[in-house]
Amino acid sequence: MPSVRNFSLVKQERLTEDVFQMELKTTESLSEYQPGRFVMVEIPNGLQQLRRPLAIAAVDLLTGCISLIYRVVGQGTEQLAKLVVGAKVNLLGALGNGFNIQNFQVGDQVLLVGGGTGLPPLMYLAQTLGQQGCLVTTMVGFRTKAQIFGTQVFEQAGQLQLATDDGSAGKLGNVGTLLNAWKMNNCRHVFACGPLGLLKAVQQRFASQSVPVDLSLESRMGCGMGVCAGCMVSVNGGTLNQHICQEGPIFSAAEVQL
Amino acid sequence: MPSVRNFSLVKQERLTEDVFQMELKTTESLSEYQPGRFVMVEIPNGLQQLRRPLAIAAVDLLTGCISLIYRVVGQGTEQLAKLVVGAKVNLLGALGNGFNIQNFQVGDQVLLVGGGTGLPPLMYLAQTLGQQGCLVTTMVGFRTKAQIFGTQVFEQAGQLQLATDDGSAGKLGNVGTLLNAWKMNNCRHVFACGPLGLLKAVQQRFASQSVPVDLSLESRMGCGMGVCAGCMVSVNGGTLNQHICQEGPIFSAAEVQL
Amino acid sequence: MSQTTNQRLSVKLPGLNLKNPIMPASGCFAFGDNRYAEMFDLNELGAIIIKAATLEPRVGNPMPRIAEVPGGVLNAVGLQNPGVEVILKEKLPQLKAKYPNLPVIANVAGTQEADYVETARRLSDSGMVDALELNISCPNVKHGGMQFGTDPASAQALTAAVKKVSSIPVYVKLSPNVTDIVAIAQAVAAGGADGLSMINTLLGMRLDLKTRQPVLANGTGGLSGPAIKPVAVRMIYQVSQKVDLPIIAMGGVSSAADVLEMFLAGASAVAIGTAIFHDPLVFPNVIADLPSKMTEFGIDNLSDLIKEVRSRRNEN
């Protein structure tokens, strides 16, 4: 059951020039805050009529904190970046289906592929899978070295493969370069999140393979609650027949039409 | 010349249940912040399209501070009351004609009559006239004892006559009661500010007297700058021919039609 | 006030005995089968207006369909719905099974008179719906009924045709994108409408400076939210002075004070749409706030307020 509540901002950190991490604390249960799910964040100045969807980037059950990592791209995220410690942030969540990882076992090999603001949900996923004893390989692409964030999490959770468009860190190239070079050995599952181009590349790369691939999609969202039909996607041959906010944001690459 | 600038909030004090005093600091000149003039305050959350007019209640040239005293009556003043020390408050000012007190001399007898949120401009006026050596009598009415604010200023500046509707402080009655009981001896000038009823009572009381009476009017304001024609008043037999924000807010009781 | 909350809030409109006047606006609560419905008990609502039903399923407009503007939202969903058959077979039975006592208003859309009539007939005959809301005002599809909503004669004819096949009351939902809203209201009254529903969205647009194209794939979209409230209040006020039909009011309502403003304008019930996107608990909040807001402004009960406002109009 989604709930709407005020969290208090306990940390606001700048990760790169335009990417920020907020740590938000609550005294209530976080049991529904699973990897791959998201929250709808109220923009606190009261001007914006719509909440903004942000993926859950980390959950610390001990401190009752969740992390949101966001890039400042417009008016809403600009407002978020202005908040200072102590501010109240109203979240509606947790929403969406989340990654289906219940049946993973120790030693399972898993590949994560991400870029841009697609990384936050993968960070939480990597951490969780790592703790479950899976062998997690993560491929991440950035434009340039200065834009890198979140890579420690992936290194801690397993193995990190990094590419930058200008070669300033990791391999020269992008996630596609890494994917092409990659040898698949006993990979049990692929998860990807990032820009549309990345998702398409992943979908294509594994199209003829038997390994299950899950893609986490983004969309402008009105409600996040399956009401406004502002986030539809075509699945299983239907036309705009599923809500990214409700049946998603995670869809099987074999079923979703990008 | 009006200027628009950010002041910083150095003090926010609750005077009564719904009346607050803000002290705002600037490093720039306050020479235009004269008694009877007002500022247009930007409501800081960005929702309100219009600024709100508030009278200047005090100016301290030594510290570079001005005081605004306001009653919380709606959305704008509610927002102001939420501001905490350190906040930036954007003021457009100083506006309006102000009280004409240049030719007052030591020993001149002056009567001030006020009520409600008409008191702030009279507070600044009383202080200024008191410093100029005038003998200032102030009549003030409140509904009840709990609503009293600002009276010290009037006591310091001269003599205070107080009435409350329920007799819980001062005389039982209102400003009209005080006016009726008053004996006019050599009064050189009357200044009044308050609700329409009070202004009308003052206008009537002195209609047949030769003493000059100045009334400070209120109005909803769009611009405060003589543009929108949202604050017109009928003066000298004309119809809605003067701007309260520009030719006013102070008008001669003999000329203005209430 | 010795009246119970129920006595104070209840309102009666043709076909609708509502314990309070508050309901979700069409398209902003799906068929009650959404996640908001997990957050509060739908039995608290006065009624529910369900998403537009068309004769055939519709996939709606391409994405993006939704954009934010100052004080409002633009949408170009385009009447996406599973079609009246699925609505009758699945959506309505599910809704009725869960909330047997919740009054249901079905929003009916179409392209031509014939499909409006057939959709209305089926919904009316189903026994699962208390009233119809004839959507002659959707701005987001080429043939979304907007032609009916902007021409008095077509509006009247369509209303009359639907009335003929409907055994339940018919409310006609008006478009604000017209020169003379009163003329349209009078026409649908002449067509036999039992009530009015107003307003639908204002036709708007936003352009993206990066792409230099409209933000919405459809180009234009319907503007809803606080930005349109003054237009809604004006139109409801104008119509209620000239037309005797009860009005379900909507357009930018997000608080109990807004609800009362709509009643003062001439409403007999109030729907809330866009506000839920911001405040998921807007329905229980507004319903809970209403009695004290009414007391603050000296309003005993809404039924009397409706009569008072309507009689004031007639004097003018």
Place this chain on the structure above:
Amino acid sequence: MSQTTNQRLSVKLPGLNLKNPIMPASGCFAFGDNRYAEMFDLNELGAIIIKAATLEPRVGNPMPRIAEVPGGVLNAVGLQNPGVEVILKEKLPQLKAKYPNLPVIANVAGTQEADYVETARRLSDSGMVDALELNISCPNVKHGGMQFGTDPASAQALTAAVKKVSSIPVYVKLSPNVTDIVAIAQAVAAGGADGLSMINTLLGMRLDLKTRQPVLANGTGGLSGPAIKPVAVRMIYQVSQKVDLPIIAMGGVSSAADVLEMFLAGASAVAIGTAIFHDPLVFPNVIADLPSKMTEFGIDNLSDLIKEVRSRRNEN
């Protein structure tokens, strides 16, 4: 970008060679004789549109005339102005004396064709005005020209009559309170208009819960500010696709980004009204911000942008 700011910002419209496209909207800057004018140099403006002129002086509507609503302002000033004679004898000479090089657009209002024509003739003959803006869209007076603004035939006839007596270009200011804005625009084009000015305010209303009466003494008022921008953008976009006249755009503009959105919709110049009430320096600010905003979105200069947008339309 090796172009000078002037080359990048200048625009040409009939009768108006503007060094930048930014001007105060009618009624939001009086006759330049206001206190904002003390805060920046009016010579920075592209032009100025002065307050409505009528044949006889008008005292306007009773107070209150102004109210705030979410994202906007309601006004019912009612064309208060000292009449064309005083404007010609005092207001315009003062303006011209202070700012001899500032292009002036005079907003003309009236009740009947005859007084529109006479007012227009006098302003045109004065030699102090560069263009007329025919206000057929004031929602705030019973006979404020709104009847001309909502009926294509009357709009065309009035435009033709004014054109006959005017030696300077005539821009017709359209009302958004119509079913079909394109039809009105086509009609005034057929009447010989040299340009369009759009949009005037949306007709709105706010009620006071305490008094249970409209907040504005006039009842209804004109809605302006950010709330109406999506409607303005939509109408300007629609009209610019069908009508070849240049458009002075307005409605909720408050930033350089808003200005560019208007150009993408089809504007050739942009007026700002309500925003100045909030930001007294909105004119110098927007004009200063424009070049960098243009650079951010790859726009070399506005003249080329106008051509590009117009040609894109013609392909559709």
